[in-house]
Every structure is written in structure tokens, then in C-alpha cells.
Amino acid sequence: MIKPNTVAVNYIQQQMSRGKARLLPYVFKAPSFAYPKRHLVFRIEKYVKDFLKGERDVRWVVIPGLRGVGKTTVMAQVFVGAIETKTSATAHFLYLSADDLLPRGLTLTDALDAYEYILGTPFEKLDQPTFIFIDEVQQSADWARVLKSLYDRARNIFIASTGSSAVSLQSNPDVARRAKFEKLFPLSFGEYEMIKNNVFPQAGLKDQIKTAVYGAHTADEAFQNLKNLESSVAQQWSCFERADIDDYLMNGTLPFTLKDIAPSAYDSLNILIDRIIDKDIKDLGQFDAQTLSAAKRLLFIMADSNELNINKTKDIIQLSYNTTLAVLDAFEKAELVTRIPAKGSSAAKTKNPAKYFFMSPAIRAALLGVSGIPETFLMRRGKFFEDIAVLHFYREFLSTGIGALSFDAAQGGADFIFQIADKKQIVCEVGVGRKGYDQAKKSMERFRADFGLVICDTDVMISREDNVVKVPLDFFLLM
Numbered sequence: 001m002i003k004p005n006t007v008a009v010n011y012i013q014q015q016m017s018r019g020k021a022r023l024l025p026y027v028f029k030a031p032s033f034a035y036p037k038r039h040l041v042f043r044i045e046k047y048v049k050d051f052l053k054g055e056r057d058v059r060w061v062v063i064p065g066l067r068g069v070g071k072t073t074v075m076a077q078v079f080v081g082a083i084e085t086k087t088s089a090t091a092h093f094l095y096l097s098a099d100d101l102l103p104r105g106l107t108l109t110d111a112l113d114a115y116e117y118i119l120g121t122p123f124e125k126l127d128q129p130t131f132i133f134i135d136e137v138q139q140s141a142d143w144a145r146v147l148k149s150l151y152d153r154a155r156n157i158f159i160a161s162t163g164s165s166a167v168s169l170q171s172n173p174d175v176a177r178r179a180k181f182e183k184l185f186p187l188s189f190g191e192y193e194m195i196k197n198n199v200f201p202q203a204g205l206k207d208q209i210k211t212a213v214y215g216a217h218t219a220d221e222a223f224q225n226l227k228n229l230e231s232s233v234a235q236q237w238s239c240f241e242r243a244d245i246d247d248y249l250m251n252g253t254l255p256f257t258l259k260d261i262a263p264s265a266y267d268s269l270n271i272l273i274d275r276i277i278d279k280d281i282k283d284l285g286q287f288d289a290q291t292l293s294a295a296k297r298l299l300f301i302m303a304d305s306n307e308l309n310i311n312k313t314k315d316i317i318q319l320s321y322n323t324t325l326a327v328l329d330a331f332e333k334a335e336l337v338t339r340i341p342a343k344g345s346s347a348a349k350t351k352n353p354a355k356y357f358f359m360s361p362a363i364r365a366a367l368l369g370v371s372g373i374p375e376t377f378l379m380r381r382g383k384f385f386e387d388i389a390v391l392h393f394y395r396e397f398l399s400t401g402i403g404a405l406s407f408d409a410a411q412g413g414a415d416f417i418f419q420i421a422d423k424k425q426i427v428c429e430v431g432v433g434r435k436g437y438d439q440a441k442k443s444m445e446r447f448r449a450d451f452g453l454v455i456c457d458t459d460v461m462i463s464r465e466d467n468v469v470k471v472p473l474d475f476f477l478l479m
Contacts, residue, residue: 008114019095026076036194044078051158052087058180060159064169065184066335068254071162092130098139108140123154130157137161144172164280185395186253186360189477196258209479219451219469223462249384253360269366284330294319295327303367306355343406343417361387389430414443427452441466
């Protein structure tokens with residue numbers, strides 16, 4: 001076996017000896033207190049345990065998600081947990097971050113060649129389970145080719161890789177056919193309470209509320225289902241701090257900010273936004289410095305208004321129409337925003353501006369600079385809740401391909417029209433305070449929806465005449 005790059009060998013030796021220690025701060029808040037695990041951790045841990053038992057159905061897990069959602073923490077919890085599993089005594093473990101390679105003049109191939117050399121056995125001849133965890137894999141330009149080759153060569157290697165763009169990670173058909181994709185989203189309110197306050201959601205309550213709403217065929221059925229859950233929801237809120245809701249909206253969807261308080265959290269968030277633009281957006285579109293500068297200005301405009309008229313906006317940020325579209329496309333690929341089209345024909349979608357919602361309302365809050373300015377937050381609170389609503393729909397339905405989301409572009413139309421797998425169409429209006437039924441009713445009539453939802457600060461209520469049910473925020477935040 002030919003000795004590879006000496007720098008690579010030294011780096012991999014260091015990672016093999018220090019990998020676990022490097023990740024322990026992501027696993028333990030204090031020596032005797034481990035951070036709570038999100039649901040995704042348990043799913044990936046099952047893949048690892050099955051692999052250690054000899055099962056080879058899943059040998060490559062890809063974890064995409066917006067920067068700051070906690071991908072490294074998930075990887076650390078799985079990696080450290082796997083090392084400490086009793087059945088892993090003879091297994092090999094390597095953790096590396098692709099961010100470390102470029103400054104050392106190394107490629108992913110260099111790193112893996114060095115690891116193979118140190119193990120002293122070609123990867124395809126390994127007779128012991130071997131785990132290779134690679135963080136921010138998209139920083140290595142040839143990652144897809146290299147990991148595909150590794151996957152095909154060696155059945156005794158389990159690969160876990162994270163990245164900041166689900167679209168670019170899934171765009172390679174060879175990767176899509178081989179890897180199991182497990183997307184990580186910003187925190188739900190239940191996860192926020194679990195991580196910040198160590199208070200855990202009631203087992204099964206989230207699914208019960210989802211079924212109560214989306215399993216119903218009429219507003220009356222949804223109303224009766226929700227009434228049956230009032231006691232369980234009240235019990236859950238006796239454990240949660242109601243004052244946490246505003247902190248969750250402004251600051252709590254990205255776990256790395258939970259240790260900060262405003263304005264420190266907003267300083268961290270603005271650093272994150274700059275990093276997304278300078279690294280992820282730049283790589284996704286191969287944009288020049290002038291375009292990247294305009295991209296930040298575009299985000300400020302989007303933070304102030306969900307509805308974006310590209311013809312007007314391009315002149316403000318001084319970019320061409322096509323370049324503006326390319327930047328918006330990169331924002332979507334980087335998981336920074338979600339684009340919601342107008343409901344209707346292709347012509348209507350072209351004529352009407354799209355709406356853009358931030359994957360994390362904390363990003364919107366940082367761009368608006370609401371830290372320490374309660375009045376500004378209260379004025380924008382409705383937009384933050386709309387971000388949370390879109391995150392909910394995206395996480396629970398859109399990301400798995402079993403739903404579609406659009407909006408009513410007509411004057412006075414509802415915020416969203418949600419379709420579940422071509423089987424059911426639900427109109428949804430989201431807001432703060434006490435909202436009426438009119439907007440939902442108008443959109444229901446226009447698009448012949450099955451029933452309507454109004455999510456707002458209220459009790460469980462219904463207008464049977466309009467076929468619209470009011471879903472309290474207390475319920476919605478638990479879904």
C-alpha cells in the first residue's frame with residue numbers, strides 16, 4: 001500500500017485519537033448532564049445498531065439542513081453513543097469535518113486514503129464494522145463521487161454525512177439511490193422546551209393533534225376531535241412556560257442561540273447569516289462579490305415583507321432579473337427560505353408574486369433587528385407565526401412529498417391553501433389576536449376546499465355555517 005499525503009496522515013491520526021473528545025461538548029452540558037436527544041438522533045442510532053448487528057440495508061445516512069439547526073450535535077450524539085455501545089468494541093470510528101480539509105490543502109480523497117493506510121487494510125477487505133462521520137460534506141467539491149465510490153467498495157463501512165443544502169445533496173442521482181436522507185429542521189416548540197428547559201412533550205400528543213386536524217373531513221369533525229384533546233393540551237401547558245412563546249419565535253428555533261440572550265443571540269445570528277451567504281450561497285450559484293452583497297440586501301427586503309415582486313426588487317438591489325431569480329433559488333437550496341406559489345393555473349402563478357417565508361423566524365428577527373425593541377416585535381409577530389406555520393407544513397408534509405402549499409393571491413384571501421396527497425384541501429388563516437372566519441370562507445369558496453382552519457389566540461371554536469374551525473395556538477404549537 002503506497003503511503004499517502006503526510007499532512008493527511010497526520011491529520012487523520014489526530015482525528016482518530018481526539019475525535020470523541022472533540023465532540024463531547026456537543027453531547028454533555030456538564031459531566032453528569034447530557035443534552036436531550038431530538039427524534040432524529042434515535043432514528044439514526046437505530047441504523048447504527050442494525051449495522052453493528054450485521055444488517056446492511058442502510059449504510060449511508062445524509063443529514064441536510066440549514067446552518068445552525070444542530071446537525072453537528074446530532075452527529076456527535078450518534079457518534080459518541082456508537083463508540084460507547086457494548087457491541088462496538090472491535091469497530092473503527094472516524095469523525096472529520098470537511099471544513100478542516102481545505103485550509104490544510106487536503107481533499108476528501110486525501111483524508112480517506114490516509115485512513116485506509118492507517119487501518120492497514122483496503123476498505124473492501126475490512127472485516128470489522130467501520131464508521132466514518134463527515135460534517136459539512138458539501139465543502140468538499142468531489143464529495144458525491146468519493147463517497148459513492150466508498151459505498152460501492154466497502155460493505156463494512158457505515159457513512160454519515162451532514163450538509164447545508166438538501167437540494168444539492170440530493171441532486172446527484174447516484175447518491176439519491178444509495179443514501180438514506182434524514183433532514184434536520186429548526187426546533188419545534190416541543191423540542192425547544194426539551195432542550196432549553198429539559199421539559200419533555202407528552203408522548204404521542206403531537207400525533208394526536210395532527211390526526212385530529214388533518215385526519216378530519218369537515219370542520220365539525222376537527223372541532224370534536226380537538227375538544228376531546230383539551231384536557232391533554234391543558235396538562236401539557238401546565239409544564240411549559242407560556243412566556244417562552246415569544247422567545248421561541250424570536251430566538252428559539254435554532255438551538256445554538258439558546259445559550260445566548262438578546263442582543264448576543266442576534267449577533268450570533270447575523271454572523272450565521274453572513275456565513276450562509278459567503279459560503280453556501282456563493283457555492284450554490286458561483287456568485288461574484290457584488291451579487292453576494294446584493295443578496296444580503298435582498299434578505300432585508302424579504303424580512304420586511306413575505307410577498308416579493310421581483311421586477312421591483314431587482315431594481316432596488318441592482319441585479320438583473322435572472323440573477324435575482326438565481327439568488328432566490330440559492331436561498332431555497334440553502335434551506336434559508338421556503339417559496340410558496342400562488343394558487344391557481346400556471347398563468348396565475350407567473351402573474352402573481354410568490355411569497356417567501358424564513359425557515360427559522362429567528363433569521364427574520366435578526367434581519368429586522370427587533371432585539372430589545374418590543375414594539376417592533378409586536379408589529380411583526382404575525383409574520384413570525386406565519387414562518388412557524390410554513391415550517392410546520394414543510395416539516396410534516398412538504399419535505400416528504402405528501403403535501404403541497406400555496407396561497408390565495410386574491411384580495412382578502414387566506415394565507416395558505418394546503419393540499420394533502422391529492423386527497424384533501426384545507427384553507428388555513430394564521431394570525432395573532434382574535435381573527436374572524438371571513439378570509440378562510442372566501443378562499444374555501446374560491447377553491448372548493450374541504451374545510452377551513454383559523455389558527456389564532458382563541459379557544460377551540462367553530463362556525464358550522466362556514467365549515468371553519470378555530471385552532472388555538474396552544475394546540476398548533478404542539479404539532
